[in-house]
Amino acid sequence: MAKKKNKGPAYVCASCGATHPRWVGRCGTCGEWNSVEEAAPAPSVASRERSGGTSKARPLGEVDMEDAERLPTGIGELDRALGGGPVRGGVVLLGGDPGIGKSTLLMQALAALCRSGSSALYVTGEESASQVALRARRLDAPGALDVAILATTELQDAEAALMAEEPAVAVIDSIQTLRDSDLGNAPGSVTQLRSVAGRLIDLAKRRRIALFLIGHVTKEGAIAGPKVLEHLVDTVLSFEGDATHAFRIVRATKNRFGPAQEIGVFEMEGAGLREVPDPSALFLAERPEAAAGSVVAPTAEASRPMLVELQALVAPAAYGAPRRVVTGLDGSRLAILLAVLERRARHRVLDRDVF
Incomplete structure (x- = not known):
C-alpha cells in the first residue's frame, strides 16, 4: 500500500493573503515582492472531526436581546459612527495613519465609559504602561485613571487579562503587535494576524466584551494584513485626516449593528x-465673504448633511499639457465637469491649468 505523501508547508502572501504551494519572490495575485512567507500547517480533517463542539442551535425567538446591549461612550460623534455606541460582544477595527489620534480617541472613550460606571481594559503593545498613563493625564479626561492597563506583546497575556478582569470594554493597541507564542512567525504576519484576531474575537463574543482593535494602515490607506481581518470583525472604522490640519473624520466603512458610511467629526487640540457637532460652521468659519473662486456647496455623508467650501483656480497652461490638481474630490469627476463646461457653457477650460 502506497504511503501518503506528507503535505509540505504552505506559503502565504502577507499583503493579500493568497496561498502558494511553494515560496516565490513575487506574489502572483497582488504583485508584491518579498511578501510570501511560510504559514503554520492547518489541522487535518480527521482531527477537526474528532474535536466535537458543545454549542447547540436554538430558535431565534429564544435568543436574549440583552446579549447585544449597547454601551454609549458619551462621545456623540463616535457613537454616531458606531450606530449608537459599541455593542457587548461586538468587535470594532479602527484603522488610520500613524499619529492621527487613534489611541487618543479610544482612551477618551474608555475614560467616558469608566465615568459612567463601566469597566475598561487597555492592552498596549506599542507603548509602556507609564507612557499610556502620561497620555491619560495629559488628556485630563475624568475617568481615564480608572482604566486598567496592560503592556504586553503576548497574546496569552492579553487573553488572561481579559478573562481575569472581565471588562465591559477593551482596547488592543495594536493588533499587529500581538503574537501567538505557539506560532513561529513574526508579529504582524498573516498567520499571526489570523490566529490573534480569531482568538480575541472568539473570547470577546463568549465573554460579551465590546472589543476595539487598533490596526496599522499601508501607504495606500488600507488596513495592513489580510482582507479576512476586516471580514472577521463586526465594524470597521477609518480614522481620516490631514497631518497639516486639525480636523479628523471617523468613518464607518462596515457596520453590522448600524448604518455604514456614517461619519463623526473631531478637531485635534x-x-x-x-x-464637532456642527461641521458646517467649522468648515466655513474662515471663509472670506465674496471671495473669487470660492463657493459653498451642500453635500451629505450618509445621513449627515453639511455645507463645505469649494475653491478653484484656473490659469493658462504655461508648460504644454494642462495640469489637473484635485484635493478632496475625484479627479474623474473633475474631468467630466470641465468637459461639460467646455461643451455646454462655452467656457474655455480644457486647455488651461485647473487647481
Whole structure:
C-alpha cells in the first residue's frame, strides 16, 4: 500500500493573503515582492472531526436581546459612527495613519465609559504602561485613571487579562503587535494576524466584551494584513485626516449593528480630540465673504448633511499639457465637469491649468 505523501508547508502572501504551494519572490495575485512567507500547517480533517463542539442551535425567538446591549461612550460623534455606541460582544477595527489620534480617541472613550460606571481594559503593545498613563493625564479626561492597563506583546497575556478582569470594554493597541507564542512567525504576519484576531474575537463574543482593535494602515490607506481581518470583525472604522490640519473624520466603512458610511467629526487640540457637532460652521468659519473662486456647496455623508467650501483656480497652461490638481474630490469627476463646461457653457477650460 502506497504511503501518503506528507503535505509540505504552505506559503502565504502577507499583503493579500493568497496561498502558494511553494515560496516565490513575487506574489502572483497582488504583485508584491518579498511578501510570501511560510504559514503554520492547518489541522487535518480527521482531527477537526474528532474535536466535537458543545454549542447547540436554538430558535431565534429564544435568543436574549440583552446579549447585544449597547454601551454609549458619551462621545456623540463616535457613537454616531458606531450606530449608537459599541455593542457587548461586538468587535470594532479602527484603522488610520500613524499619529492621527487613534489611541487618543479610544482612551477618551474608555475614560467616558469608566465615568459612567463601566469597566475598561487597555492592552498596549506599542507603548509602556507609564507612557499610556502620561497620555491619560495629559488628556485630563475624568475617568481615564480608572482604566486598567496592560503592556504586553503576548497574546496569552492579553487573553488572561481579559478573562481575569472581565471588562465591559477593551482596547488592543495594536493588533499587529500581538503574537501567538505557539506560532513561529513574526508579529504582524498573516498567520499571526489570523490566529490573534480569531482568538480575541472568539473570547470577546463568549465573554460579551465590546472589543476595539487598533490596526496599522499601508501607504495606500488600507488596513495592513489580510482582507479576512476586516471580514472577521463586526465594524470597521477609518480614522481620516490631514497631518497639516486639525480636523479628523471617523468613518464607518462596515457596520453590522448600524448604518455604514456614517461619519463623526473631531478637531485635534492640545488636550485631545474635541467633538464637532456642527461641521458646517467649522468648515466655513474662515471663509472670506465674496471671495473669487470660492463657493459653498451642500453635500451629505450618509445621513449627515453639511455645507463645505469649494475653491478653484484656473490659469493658462504655461508648460504644454494642462495640469489637473484635485484635493478632496475625484479627479474623474473633475474631468467630466470641465468637459461639460467646455461643451455646454462655452467656457474655455480644457486647455488651461485647473487647481
